[in-house]
């Protein structure tokens with residue numbers, strides 16, 4: 099027989115669901131399991147008659163709070179958060195596709211996503227790439243079995259934009275599901291579902307986390323399309339987010355509007371500086387678009403992010419390396435979206451050649467002031483000559 103539980107044991111061991119202690123932050127529900135008062139409650143849970151929590155590879159209150167916020171920001175019916183952006187992307191793709199299906203995918207998307215589609219070919223899923231051209235050209239590439247059009251706008255590394263409303267119309271008329279990787283702009287600067295796109299996927303490791311300390315992802319979509327993504331992509335594949343990381347993301351989210359606003363101002367000043375510099379051959383960012391691209395961009399977005407690429411006039415790779423190595427306020431690192439400014443090269447193989455006209459240098463601006471960043475770029479550009487082209 100179980101003895102009477104002492105008051106002290108109750109305090110130490112039992113869960114206290116009565117008090118939230120007026121905490122202003124949602125607590126971290128660092129629990130893998132949640133118990134039921136009676137076996138009938140559990141049966142009701144299984145019969146979907148109550149919405150109780152059961153097991154964290156399914157639902158967890160900390161993750162649920164984050165999901166509700168992210169869904170609301172995207173004006174979406176539902177959101178699920180994953181343990182990485184690739185977890186979210188792969189879940190959205192394989193939960194939506196069947197063997198025999200065909201995918202149209204933008205040529206300049208995030209590299210690992212393209213690698214993932216190549217891997218899926220062994221399961222009978224084929225794909226073709228399209229470039230950011232006129233939507234009408236998609237017509238020729240579309241097949242009877244095209245199930246998904248996957249896109250990104252602005253695209254990774256080169257930041258071209260695509261008319262998302264037109265793309266969504268094109269796909270809807272043909273019963274094709276549209277998926278966008280909206281990591282770059284976050285739901286604060288672009289709400290793809292409100293433009294007619296079916297599914298938005300995110301790496302939350304970037305701006306949303308915002309402090310280079312968490313790897314996470316999200317899928318937002320309708321209740322209908324979420325059914326398979328939740329069942330197969332989330333619960334059965336199991337790349338679920340930890341409650342601790344959900345807490346970090348909820349914290350990041352609180353300053354996201356302020357960080358994006360600061361980045362927009364800094365980036366505008368830095369690009370203005372670079373666009374006048376004789377060493378700069380090309381800038382890849384919405385602020386440097388052609389008038390047609392700019393119209394599309396302004397129509398569907400709500401501001402600028404701090405991510406862009408450049409090409410130098412100088413094509414001697416030892417000098418390009420020297421420019422990068424002389425940057426003092428930039429870390430040489432992959433990924434982006436944190437406090438620090440980062441610099442990376444799109445294709446390091448170009449740097450292995452003595453001379454290359456195809457070195458694309460990608461910057462992620464952080465939260466230092468524009469003046470300091472410009473001074474740093476200035477001194478690093480001064481390290482190299484202009485007249486090698």
Ligand SMILES: *Cc1c(COP(=O)(O)O)cnc(C)c1O
Nearest residue numbers: 182183184208279281301303314
């Ligand atoms: C980083 C990134 C991803 C992958 O996200 P992880 O969290 O690293 O798995 C996907 N898409 C874009 C555009 C990214 O920048």
